[in-house]
Each structure stands twice: as C-alpha cells, then as structure tokens.
Amino acid sequence: MNALAPPRVSGPGGTGRPRPRSRPPLSWRRRVLVTLGGVGLFATVASWWYLEFSPAVLLDGTDAVARLVGRMLPPVVDDPGRTVDLVVETLLMALLGTVIATVLSVPLAFLAARNTTPHPVVQAAARGVITFCRAVPDLVFAIVLVRAMGIGVLAGVLALALHSVGMLGKLFADAIEEIDEGPREAVRSTGAGRLAVLVSGVVPQVVPSWIGTFVYRVDINLRISVVLGFVGAGGIGFALQSSLRSLSYDAALGMVLAILAVLAAMEVASVGVRHLLLQPSARHPRRDRAARWIFGAGLLLATGFAFAWLRIDPLTMVTSAPDVVAAAMRLVPPDFGLVGGQLWEAVLQTLAIGVLATAGGIVMSIPLGLLAARTVSPHPVLAWAARGLMLAVRSVPELILAVVFVAAVGLGPVAGVCALGIGSIGFLGKLVADAAEEIDLGPVEAVRAVGGGWWQVLFSAVLPQVMPSLIGSSLYLLDVNIRHSTVLGIVGAGGVGFLLYEAVRTLNFEFAGAIILIVFVIVYVIERLSGWIRAQV
Amino acid sequence: MSAPPATAVTTRGLVKRFGTTTAVDGVDLEVRTGELVVLLGLSGSGKSTLLRCLNGLHPVTAGEVVVDTVAVHRARPAELRRLRTDVGFVFQQFNLIGRLTCLENVLIGALGRVRGPRYGLLTWSARHKREALAHLDRIGLADQADQRADTLSGGQQQRVALARTLMQGPRLLLADEPVASLDPENAGTVMDLLLRVCREDRLTVVCTLHQVDLALGWAHRLVGLRGGRKVLDRTADGVSRAEVMEVYRRLETATGMAVA
Ligand SMILES: Nc1ncnc2c1ncn2[C@@H]1O[C@H](COP(=O)(O)OP(=O)(O)OP(=O)(O)O)[C@@H](O)[C@H]1O
Ligand SMILES: [Mg+2]
Numbered sequence: 052m053n054a055l056a057p058p059r060v061s062g063p064g065g066t067g068r069p070r071p072r073s074r075p076p077l078s079w080r081r082r083v084l085v086t087l088g089g090v091g092l093f094a095t096v097a098s099w100w101y102l103e104f105s106p107a108v109l110l111d112g113t114d115a116v117a118r119l120v121g122r123m124l125p126p127v128v129d130d131p132g133r134t135v136d137l138v139v140e141t142l143l144m145a146l147l148g149t150v151i152a153t154v155l156s157v158p159l160a161f162l163a164a165r166n167t168t169p170h171p172v173v174q175a176a177a178r179g180v181i182t183f184c185r186a187v188p189d190l191v192f193a194i195v196l197v198r199a200m201g202i203g204v205l206a207g208v209l210a211l212a213l214h215s216v217g218m219l220g221k222l223f224a225d226a227i228e229e230i231d232e233g234p235r236e237a238v239r240s241t242g243a244g245r246l247a248v249l250v251s252g253v254v255p256q257v258v259p260s261w262i263g264t265f266v267y268r269v270d271i272n273l274r275i276s277v278v279l280g281f282v283g284a285g286g287i288g289f290a291l292q293s294s295l296r297s298l299s300y301d302a303a304l305g306m307v308l309a310i311l312a313v314l315a316a317m318e319v320a321s322v323g324v325r326h327l328l329l330q331p332s333a334r335h336p337r338r339d340r341a342a343r344w345i346f347g348a349g350l351l352l353a354t355g356f357a358f359a360w361l362r363i364d365p366l367t368m369v370t371s372a373p374d375v376v377a378a379a380m381r382l383v384p385p386d387f388g389l390v391g392g393q394l395w396e397a398v399l400q401t402l403a404i405g406v407l408a409t410a411g412g413i414v415m416s417i418p419l420g421l422l423a424a425r426t427v428s429p430h431p432v433l434a435w436a437a438r439g440l441m442l443a444v445r446s447v448p449e450l451i452l453a454v455v456f457v458a459a460v461g462l463g464p465v466a467g468v469c470a471l472g473i474g475s476i477g478f479l480g481k482l483v484a485d486a487a488e489e490i491d492l493g494p495v496e497a498v499r500a501v502g503g504g505w506w507q508v509l510f511s512a513v514l515p516q517v518m519p520s521l522i523g524s525s526l527y528l529l530d531v532n533i534r535h536s537t538v539l540g541i542v543g544a545g546g547v548g549f550l551l552y553e554a555v556r557t558l559n560f561e562f563a564g565a566i567i568l569i570v571f572v573i574v575y576v577i578e579r580l581s582g583w584i585r586a587q588v
Numbered sequence: 589m590s591a592p593p594a595t596a597v598t599t600r601g602l603v604k605r606f607g608t609t610t611a612v613d614g615v616d617l618e619v620r621t622g623e624l625v626v627l628l629g630l631s632g633s634g635k636s637t638l639l640r641c642l643n644g645l646h647p648v649t650a651g652e653v654v655v656d657t658v659a660v661h662r663a664r665p666a667e668l669r670r671l672r673t674d675v676g677f678v679f680q681q682f683n684l685i686g687r688l689t690c691l692e693n694v695l696i697g698a699l700g701r702v703r704g705p706r707y708g709l710l711t712w713s714a715r716h717k718r719e720a721l722a723h724l725d726r727i728g729l730a731d732q733a734d735q736r737a738d739t740l741s742g743g744q745q746q747r748v749a750l751a752r753t754l755m756q757g758p759r760l761l762l763a764d765e766p767v768a769s770l771d772p773e774n775a776g777t778v779m780d781l782l783l784r785v786c787r788e789d790r791l792t793v794v795c796t797l798h799q800v801d802l803a804l805g806w807a808h809r810l811v812g813l814r815g816g817r818k819v820l821d822r823t824a825d826g827v828s829r830a831e832v833m834e835v836y837r838r839l840e841t842a843t844g845m846a847v848a
Contacts (some may be wrong), residue, residue: 240672241698251696
C-alpha cells in the first residue's frame with residue numbers, strides 16, 4: 052500500500068524516464084541473474100521450511116474462507132449516517148496527511164536535490180531524513196504517535212504525513228534533478244535573488260510532475276488511512292476492526308464496500324485530474340489555466356474543510372512538534388535485550404513472510420498479468436476480467452486481507468503469507484500486464500510468421516521482453532512485502548509487528564525503539580540491495 | 589542616472605579554466621559604451637565562456653572583469669545580482685520556461701527589480717504586466733501573450749526571450765549565438781529586430797555569431813578567438829572577408845600538424 056513508485060509504474064507523470072546508461076557486460080549480467088535466481092529459490096525454500104507452511108492448512112482454510120464469505124453475505128450497513136461520517140473522515144485524513152507531507156517535502160526536496168542543495172552535507176542529511184521516513188512503516192509511526200498524543204485522527208494524519216515524506220520528498224527531489232538548467236540560468240541572468248531563481252526558474256518546470264506525484268500519493272494514503280484505525284489512529288479502521296472482532300462479518304463487508312466505492316471514485320477522479328492538469332492542450336491556454344485554478348482552489352478549500360471536520364487546529368501542526376520529538380526521544384536508546392531470542396525469531400519470521408509472499412505473488416501474478424495484457428491475452432473478455440480482479444485486489448488493504456486470513460487459517464505467519472501473497476497480485480500483476488502491453492510487437496509477428504502458436508509466441512517473443520521489468524518489479528515487490536510484513540503482527544498475522552505493538556502498548560518504548568531500528572535497517576538494506584541488483588540486470 | 593562611463597566592459601588577462609581545460613586564456617578586451625562587438629571563432633574557442641564571465645554566470649579563474657563600474661571578478665553575490673539587472677543575456681536555446689505563457693516569461697525579466705519571489709500572473713502588479721505587454725508588442729508578439737511559450741516557433745521564442753531581456757531595461761546586452769538554432773529566414777528577422785532594438789535603446793552589445801556575413805553587416809568591431817586567445821580585434825570598417833576567415837583557421841601545433 053505504501054511505497055515508492057517503481058520504475059515504469061503508471062504512477063506520477065514522467066518520473067520513470069529511462070536514462071541512457073552503460074550496461075554491464077552480458078556475461079556478468081547472466082551470472083548475476085543466475086545467482087539471483089538461485090538465492091531467490093533457496094530463500095523461498097528456506098522460508099517455506101521455517102514457517103512450516105503446508106498446503107494442507109490452506110486446503111482446510113478454503114472451507115473456513117467459504118464459511119466466512121457465507122457469513123459476510125449479504126453485506127449490511129448498520130448505521131448509514133455513521134458509516135458515511137467515517138468514510139468522509141478517512142478520506143479527509145488521507146487528503147490532509149498528503150497536504151502536510153507536501154508542505155514538509157517541498158523544502159526538503161530542494162535541500163536533497165543535487166542541483167539545488169546548498170551543500171553536499173545538507174544534501175546527504177536531507178536524503179537521510181527522506182529515506183528514514185520511507186523505511187518506517189506508516190503503522191509504526193501511527194502506533195508511536197497514538198501513544199504520544201492520544202487516540203484520534205491527529206496521530207493518524209501525522210503518521211500519514213511523516214511516512215509520505217519518504218515518497219514525496221524523493222520523487223520531488225528527483226524531479227528537481229531532471230530540470231532543464233537553461234531556463235534557470237536565464238532567470239539567474241536577470242539578477243533575481245536565490246529564492247526567486249528557485250521559484251521562477253525551477254518550480255514551473257517541476258510542477259506537473261509534483262502534481263502527478265501528489266495525486267498518486269493521495270490515492271495510496273486513502274488505502275492506508277482505512278487501516279490506521281486498527282491502532283487507534285482514526286478513520287473507519289476502528290469501526291471495521293470492532294465489527295471484525297465481534298464477528299459481524301456482514302457489517303464489515305458493508306464497510307469494505309463503502310470504502311471500495313470511495314476508492315473507485317478516487318481512481319476516476321485522479322484520472323480526470325491528471326488528464327486536465329498534466330496533458331494540457333496547446334490550443335486552450337485559458338481552459339488549462341481555469342482547470343489549474345479550480346484544482347488549486349478546490350484543494351485549498353478541501354484542506355480547510357478537513358481541518359474543520361477533523362477538528363484539528365492547524366496550529367497543532369506546529370505545537371505538536373515537541374510531542375512528536377518527545378515520542379521519538381523515548382525510543383532511544385534502543386534496548387535489544389528485553390525479549391532476547393524472541394525478538395530475533397520474530398525478525399526472521401518477518402523476513403520469511405516477506406520472501407514467501409513475494410514468491411507466491413510472482414507465481415500467481417505472471418499468468419494473471421499476461422492474461423490481462425491485451426497484446427497477449429487469448430480473449431479480450433478474459434483480459435478485462437483479469438484487469439478487474441487485479442484492481443479489486445489492489446483496493447483492499449493488506450491488513451484487511453490479513454484479518455480475513457487470520458479468521459480462515461488461524462493466528463500466525465501463514466495468514467500473513469496468504470494476505471501479502473494475494474495482495475501482491477494486485478500490484479505485480481498490473482505491472483506485468485503493463486509491461487506486456489508495452490512490448491515491441493515485431494518479434495511477436497516474427498514468431499507468428501514462422502508458424503508459432505500461442506505458447507511459442509509467449510515463450511519466444513513476450514517473456515524475453517518483459518523479463519527485465521519483471522525482475523525489477525519483483526525486487527521492488529519484495530521490498531514492499533517485507534515492509535508490510537513488519538506490521539501484520541498487529542492483527543496477529545505473524546512477524547515482528549506483534550512485539551512492536553505490545554511494546555508500545557506496555558510503554559516499553561526503548562524496546563519498541565530497538566524493533567523500529569531493526570525494521571529500518573532491514574528495509575534500508577533490502578532497498579539498497581534491490582537498487583544495486585536492478586542496476587546490474 | 590549619472591552619465592555612463594565611456595567603456596562598458598573591460599577585461600584584463602581574463603582566464604577561465606574548467607578542470608584542466610582552459611576555455612579562455614588571457615583575454616584583454618575593451619568595449620566602448622554604445623558599441624556593437626561581435627565575437628567570432630570556431631566551436632570550442634571560448635566565446636560562450638567569455639560572455640558568461642562578463643556577467644558572472646561563470647566565476648573567473650584569473651584576471652579582471654569590469655562591467656560598468658563593477659569589478660565582476662571580485663563582486664559579492666548581492667553586487668553581482670545588482671549588476672545582472674543591468675545586463676541582458678540572450679541564449680542560443682532561448683531558455684524560456686515552456687509551460688508558462690509568453691507574458692509570464694517576459695515578466696521574469698523584471699525579477700531583478702522587485703523584492704522576493706513571484707509565481708503566477710497574480711503576483712505581478714498591473715504596471716509590470718502593462719510594461720511586459722508593451723515589450724511583447726514591440727517585438728510583434730502581443731497577440732501571443734497568453735499562449736504557452738513552447739507552442740511558438742523557434743524564431744518567435746527567441747523574440748520572446750528578447751522581450752524578457754528588454755523587460756530588464758539593460759544597458760549592456762550579451763547575446764550568445766542568438767540565431768544559431770534558427771533557419772536563415774527567421775535568423776534574419778530576429779537579428780534585424782535585435783539590432784534595431786539595441787540601436788533605438790542605445791545598448792552596448794557583445795554578441796557571438798557564427799555567420800560571418802551577418803557580423804560584417806552589423807558589427808562596429810570584430811573580435812576573433814582561437815583556442816581561448818584573442819587573435820583578432822579591429823573595427824569592422826573596411827575589413828576584408830579573408831581577414832576574418834583567418835580566425836577560423838584550424839589550430840596548429842608546434843610541429844605544424846593540424847588539430848581537428
Ligand atoms: N561548464 C563547462 N564545464 C567544463 N568545460 C566547459 C564548460 N563550458 C565550456 N567548457 C569547455 O570550454 C571550452 C570553450 O567552450 P565554449 O562553450 O566557451 O566555446 P564556444 O566558442 O562558445 O563554442 P560554440 O561555438 O560551440 O558554442 C570548450 O573546450 C568546452 O568544452
Ligand atoms: Mg557557445
């Protein structure tokens with residue numbers, strides 16, 4: 052749910068522009084690929100063994116899932132007025148969190164971009180802050196903030212904001228680094244001051260990309276804000292969790308459907324916004340300006356409305372800073388000793404869940420993604436059905452899937468693997484489908500021309516072309532899944548999340564600090580590693 | 589305003605290095621107020637670098653640069669900014685911000701005169717907007733004021749860039765191959781416009797050009813660079829084409845081998 056856009060996702064406009072780079076020699080690439088495959092396979096088997104994952108559990112689970120689904124139907128909405136209130140609250144939290152993150156990210160991005168930073172040391176520090184925000188999962192921020200400032204939307208909004216800085220700051224800075232220096236030099240040559248040069252020479256060039264990133268992030272944050280309530284950070288999540296706890300699954304489904312409706316509406320709205328703002332027509336400059344105005348004014352109004360509706364005094368954004376810092380200070384010095392062996396076991400479990408879920412996700416996503424690609428799919432109806440399935444899966448937060456699987460297969464890591472694995476198809480399946488639709492059709496025709504059938508086309512012309520993007524996306528998926536598996540424990544689906552949640556609940560802050568540090572290191576190492584691997588293949 | 593000094597630009601022993609490359613190598617130059625000097629030379633001979641040293645876009649490595657009364661080589665950032673408001677710069681690649689309208693691009697020229705940053709038309713006063721429109725009108729593009737800059741042709745874009753420079757109200761104009769990315773017809777139009785405007789406003793002009801014929805037709809004085817050194821400096825009166833073409837002779841090494 053939360054993360055950076057990987058290369059070539061349909062995410063923010065134009066950030067994934069391919070740059071010419073010198074590729075390492077082929078034999079090296081092959082060796083890296085083979086090693087990668089071997090390590091991946093080994094890790095998968097080891098995780099399988101470690102988690103004692105058995106298909107039998109799943110088969111038993113099928114019955115349970117069927118029963119569960121039976122109890123969900125028909126969905127009911129107990130109290131429509133309250134549900135609408137909660138949905139609006141959730142939506143506004145997502146919006147406000149993103150707006151605050153944007154306000155924080157803009158200056159940070161200027162400090163972090165190579166071509167606008169005042170000093171390399173400042174640049175490194177700013178990049179470090181951004182990476183930290185990305186590596187600490189949103190729910191971890193939420194858990195700590197709820198403890199620091201009490202249950203409620205404020206903690207949720209701030210958690211969203213802080214975690215979003217990790218993505219917005221990075222993509223904003225990347226956009227700044229990609230500008231054309233010419234206009235900037237022209238502004239400088241008029242004698243404008245430093246700030247004026249940034250505002251007039253840089254900002255106009257990056258605004259389209261920033262808007263794209265912003266809209267994309269609102270979308271992501273909406274999915275996150277649905278589950279923030281699980282840890283008491285406001286929104287519909289709390290009500291959702293209560294109805295799941297009290298086994299009123301029909302009411303839970305009612306809420307999930309209400310959320311899905313909002314998510315679908317958001318999807319449409321963001322397509323509309325992108326179309327209006329990012330693909331301006333040269334012939335209607337006035338219409339484009341009006342569109343920008345309406346968007347800007349609408350955003351401002353919505354932000355004001357969000358503050359009012361959520362009863363957050365905008366000043367608390369400033370006045371709560373000491374609380375946030377105090378909360379952070381209580382996490383240090385991290386104490387690794389308290390639970391000893393239990394901690395390392397939980398960390399291993401988290402890694403194993405991430406690895407196994409990713410392997411399962413890859414196995415399921417490739418066929419589904421290929422079915423969904425217009426260029427490959429045997430039939431258009433099949434393609435639409437597959438696309439629809441992936442979209443539906445993508446809009447259900449992993450934590451909700453985890454709750455469902457905990458109900459089906461019981462507490463423990465197996466539920467977590469299932470939830471993340473299924474969740475992966477919404478993400479990776481879409482990337483596979485997009486990659487398969489973008490391939491060069493020449494080789495496909497060539498294989499057809501020599502009399503190749505559907506399977507031959509697939510293996511000789513399609514797969515070789517989607518392979519590089521598949522590897523990149525899979526690594527990225529691993530990164531995302533490991534990050535998510537650190538919070539699954541909150542709903543009892545295994546991993547280090549349970550210990551973290553307990554540590555904060557029992558005010559064991561130094562221990563929580565140790566866990567957060569470990570999560571940060573793991574996520575950071577995985578991110579670095581996958582970045583390095585992506586550069587090699 | 590006090591009477592301008594008789595020399596608008598003076599450089600003494602100007603050197604500019606990029607790492608190990610010496611782009612400008614000990615150039616002495618004097619440009620009198622109101623004069624139109626054309627810099628000639630092969631690609632890589634240091635013309636652009638020399639121009640950029642004049643308004644401090646490149647800090648100089650050694651030597652002196654005095655523009656107006658400001659010692660550019662040791663000016664503090666604030667002084668440099670003040671100087672730049674009086675020095676217009678026209679770029680080969682126009683350097684407009686494509687997404688903004690022509691009017692907004694022209695307004696950028698006034699940034700040096702106002703306090704603080706500006707973003708969007710609303711942040712500019714009506715007086716500034718009127719002035720910018722007048723400049724667009726002068727270069728014949730008032731009708732395109734509301735159009736995005738990247739929808740214009742190359743020649744039109746360079747004219748907008750010229751209007752942006754005029755908006756500064758400069759006394760000295762530096763132009764770096766202002767017509768090199770344009771087709772011959774547009775190049776002629778833009779060059780005519782540039783020179784007419786400069787003459788009307790009595791601007792001092794230092795301009796690099798690749799078209800020798802244009803240079804011979806317009807310049808008061810010709811300065812030739814080769815390998816960062818000045819190899820020609822004379823008034824354009826009665827100069828022969830052959831003499832100018834000598835600037836373009838390939839660099840020769842000590843052994844007499846031609847270096848490409
Ligand atoms: N920013 C820079 N960094 C490093 N080297 C540079 C830079 N700018 C110019 N140079 C080098 O300085 C030398 C002179 O370049 P300059 O651009 O001044 O030449 P020019 O006469 O303007 O050429 P052209 O006619 O192609 O524009 C060249 O060798 C160039 O490679
Ligand atoms: Mg040049």
